[in-house]
Structure formats: structure tokens, C-alpha cells
Amino acid sequence: MKKFYIISGLAVFVTAFTMCHKAGVFADSGYDDRMSGGAATVLDASSKAFGNRVDGLSARDESVHITGDATFSQTFVAPPSPIFTGLGPVYNNISCVNCHRNDAEGIPTAGFSNSGLLCRLSLPGQDSLGGPLAIPGFGTQLQDQAVIGASPEANVVITYTDLPVTYPDGTTVTLRSPSYTLKNPYTPLPGNYLLSPRLAPPLVGMGLLENIPEATILSFVDAGDANGDGITGKANYVYDSYTKRKELGRFGLKANTPTLLTQVAAAYQQDMGVTSYVNPEESALGQPQMSVIHGDTQPELADSLLNYVVYYVKTLAVPARRNVKDTVNLRGAALFNQVNCSGCHRPTIQTGVDLTLGPISNQRIHPYTDLLVHDMGEGLADNRPDYLATGSEWRTAPLWGIGLLSIANGTSYYLHDGRARTIEEAILWHGGEAANARQKFMQLGSSDRAALLQFLSSL
Numbered sequence: 001m002k003k004f005y006i007i008s009g010l011a012v013f014v015t016a017f018t019m020c021h022k023a024g025v026f027a028d029s030g031y032d033d034r035m036s037g038g039a040a041t042v043l044d045a046s047s048k049a050f051g052n053r054v055d056g057l058s059a060r061d062e063s064v065h066i067t068g069d070a071t072f073s074q075t076f077v078a079p080p081s082p083i084f085t086g087l088g089p090v091y092n093n094i095s096c097v098n099c100h101r102n103d104a105e106g107i108p109t110a111g112f113s114n115s116g117l118l119c120r121l122s123l124p125g126q127d128s129l130g131g132p133l134a135i136p137g138f139g140t141q142l143q144d145q146a147v148i149g150a151s152p153e154a155n156v157v158i159t160y161t162d163l164p165v166t167y168p169d170g171t172t173v174t175l176r177s178p179s180y181t182l183k184n185p186y187t188p189l190p191g192n193y194l195l196s197p198r199l200a201p202p203l204v205g206m207g208l209l210e211n212i213p214e215a216t217i218l219s220f221v222d223a224g225d226a227n228g229d230g231i232t233g234k235a236n237y238v239y240d241s242y243t244k245r246k247e248l249g250r251f252g253l254k255a256n257t258p259t260l261l262t263q264v265a266a267a268y269q270q271d272m273g274v275t276s277y278v279n280p281e282e283s284a285l286g287q288p289q290m291s292v293i294h295g296d297t298q299p300e301l302a303d304s305l306l307n308y309v310v311y312y313v314k315t316l317a318v319p320a321r322r323n324v325k326d327t328v329n330l331r332g333a334a335l336f337n338q339v340n341c342s343g344c345h346r347p348t349i350q351t352g353v354d355l356t357l358g359p360i361s362n363q364r365i366h367p368y369t370d371l372l373v374h375d376m377g378e379g380l381a382d383n384r385p386d387y388l389a390t391g392s393e394w395r396t397a398p399l400w401g402i403g404l405l406s407i408a409n410g411t412s413y414y415l416h417d418g419r420a421r422t423i424e425e426a427i428l429w430h431g432g433e434a435a436n437a438r439q440k441f442m443q444l445g446s447s448d449r450a451a452l453l454q455f456l457s458s459l
């Protein structure tokens, strides 16, 4: 913990220099709309595009990022191993990178080492903090893997059925509609459980999203739909396990986590079974805890390592847009606004001032999200509330970098559970507050639809 603040303190001096330096670049050359992440943008369209650090870190901060990167890729093992220990007793995967492949998204399978899908679980109702109601013996997340001597909480079985959708012009696209069942629970599972499958999302620009002022996000809410576009949006307020307060949710697919610190600590605890100073309790509820068996009461993860991984994620750069002057892309961008995709996927936002980290401070960014949750209709509903987000509400997915996902990840899947295999399929799943936008998209001619899709591929 202490180390983290010392590093941040040092960064202030570096930042003063970096900010002047970057400001100069933009003043001279005018605004450059390739710069999706402002000064935190990187010109890289390769398979490593999602794994770059922001420019302008001090040598010291760079080394923190690099150690965080190594820890992010580190495989954890079960106790009593002396290093990178604490995996399990139950978990979903053995490293961050196994789910967030190349800092991008995982694969929507279950039960395999490369599976980036996990299932949140709960009972109907709310706990005393307004969050999902834990299932005795299971908690609020299903861990489908276990170390030797423990049992997976249950196995997840995913099946897909075809769902054809036909455009007014006669073109048909076949969506795949998923269904999830749990098999072999280690202890009886109540029949009325609620299940929310979620695929690991890309991690670019996380520090920028954390640095958007709360007032900016709240200004996007249109609770009474004053402008009559059918889009309202809602801020999710969630319990922060570190500050012990309700905070605005920004991370997670229902904006169910307030900060990168709590997100990363929860990933160690829930996804890997590794405890830390933020989350000192094991996630396993009904099974023996290895660290307790071995008489160790310290958190399994060193404080410094948790902070380094948080810093790593916070300082991941956003890849620059490609072909921004291409006439088809320009037409696609106009159509994106015309059919009001931009009503949720906000093209431009200004980040707040952060004196400790110049590249994310006061930047004009293009995240294509409002960080609000929206009702997306029955088709996408998981029917599992998460704090204020209802069973049909999801956080607007940021679209920056989306055109590079297939290159960065090897394969590309879209939407909260990876059901969509193409960007077009993802759009066709939109409903609820996005029903108007979907309908207007479907009514476009095929060359306009292609232009809009080509624009999205340039992000």
C-alpha cells in the first residue's frame, strides 16, 4: 500500500513535464481524431495493440507497469507453493491473461484453460448492501474449477440455437441464442438461482474511464427521456469493499464495480481464489481453505503486487483509429450518429484532471460509451439484478479498439457473453432502449449498413 503512494508522489513531477509536452503536440497539429485515448493513444494495429503502456511514464513508473504486466500474466498455483501461491481452492482461471488474452477478451467457452467466461450467481432479492443475494455455499460467483482435493462448485454447459433475423431488404443473418445450465453441483443448488454469464472484456483505456468525472457520467442520464429518443440510461451505485461506501459503478458489464482497485482485487479473489488486503476472505464458502489448513493468515497476494497490477491496467493505452479520412468511414460515422448509436455510445468525452498521471489527465477521448446501464431488452436479459442494474440492463460497451479485437484476441466475440460472432450480430441483438437504433440500422440500405460496419472496424 505505502509503496503505491510513494510511486504516485514521484509521478507528479514527471507529469508536469509530460502534460506540457503533450499539450504542445496538439496545439501545433490541430485535433487528430485518430487519438481515441488522447495522449494515452498508441499507434499500433498489430496483434499486440491492446497491450501497450501509455507514453510519458517515468522510468520508475514504467518498471511498475512492467512488473504489473508480468504479474497479470503470472500463473498462480495452490498452497503450499512459496511464490504466486493461493490459487483456489475453487477458481475460474489461473491467471488474468488466460481470460483477458493479450489484454483483450476471453473465449466464451466453459471449463477450459482458455475460457474467459464466468458466471455470476445469486438468489432473487438483495443483500443488506443492496447487492446480489449470495447463495449459501456458492456466494455470488460460480467457480467451475478447483485445486486437487476440492471440487468445482458446478460445471457450466452452454448450448446455442440458431435465431435468423431478416432485414427489410431480404438479407438474413443467423444469430446464435445461448442457453446455460449448471451440472454436478458439489452441494445442492437451490432451484431459483439467477445466473449471469459474462465474458472477459478488453482492458484498453481503463485509467481514462476511471478518470471521467462522476458529474460528466451523471449528465448523460435522461431519466424522464426529455429529448424523446427512447434512451434514458441509469447510473449504477455499488458497494465499494475498500472504501466501505456506495460509489458510482464504472467497471464490470453492469457497471457493478466502482474502481480498478476493487475490480482487480475482486478478480484475484473471485476468479482465482487469491486473497489480498482489499478482499482478505477466500471466495470458497463450503470447502476447506488451503491457506487456513496451512496456518497462514496473511493475504495470499503481496500488497505491492496488487497495486502493480492495478497500475498496469490503469496505464494500458488505447490503439489509434485507422483510415479516419476514408470517405466510407466518414459516411459510416455520420450514419452512426444519424441512427443514434451515439445516444449511448458517446463518441467524445473529456477526462478529469489527474496530477499524478499526465497521459490520462484532461484528455479528449473517444471511448464510445457513457458508462451508464441501459435496458437492452429481453433478448439480452440475464434476469439477474446487480445493485441498481436490473436483469435487462447492461453497461454501454466501450467501442474503442473494437476493430482490432479479432487481431488482438485471435478470435472475436461480442456482447456480455460472447454470443455475437460479428459486430453486425452484436447490433442485431440490441433491443429495449436501443430498439429504435437497431430498427433504423436495419432500415438502412446494404451499402449504408456496410459503411457503418466499416466505420466500427476503424475504431
Ligand code: HEC
Binding pocket: 072, 092, 093, 094, 095, 096, 097, 098, 099, 100, 106, 115, 116, 117, 118, 198, 199, 200, 201, 202, 203, 206, 250, 251, 252, 253, 254, 256, 260, 263, 264, 267, 268, 271, 272, 309, 313
Ligand atoms: C475467469 C476469467 C477472468 C479472470 C481470471 C480475470 N478476469 Fe477480469 N474480467 C472478467 C469478466 C467476466 C469481467 C466482467 C466482470 C463483470 O461484469 O462483473 C472482467 C472485468 C475486468 C475489468 C473491468 C473491465 C471493464 O471494462 O469494466 C478489469 C480491469 C479486469 N477484469 C482485470 C482483471 C485482472 C487484473 C485480472 C487478474 C487478477 C482478471 N481481470 C482476471 C473475466 C476474468
Ligand code: HEC
Binding pocket: 231, 253, 336, 339, 340, 341, 342, 343, 344, 345, 374, 376, 380, 394, 395, 396, 397, 398, 399, 402, 413, 414, 415, 416, 417, 423, 426, 427, 430, 432, 433, 434, 437, 438, 441, 456
Ligand atoms: C440504448 C443504448 C444503446 C444504443 C442506442 C446502442 N447501443 Fe450498442 N451497446 C449498448 C450496450 C448496453 C451494449 C452491451 C450489451 C451486452 O453486452 O449485452 C452494447 C454493445 C454494442 C456492441 C458490442 C460491443 C462489444 O465489445 O461486445 C456493438 C458493436 C454495438 N453496441 C454497436 C452499436 C451500434 C452500431 C449502435 C447503433 C445502431 C448501437 N450499438 C446502439 C448500448 C447501446
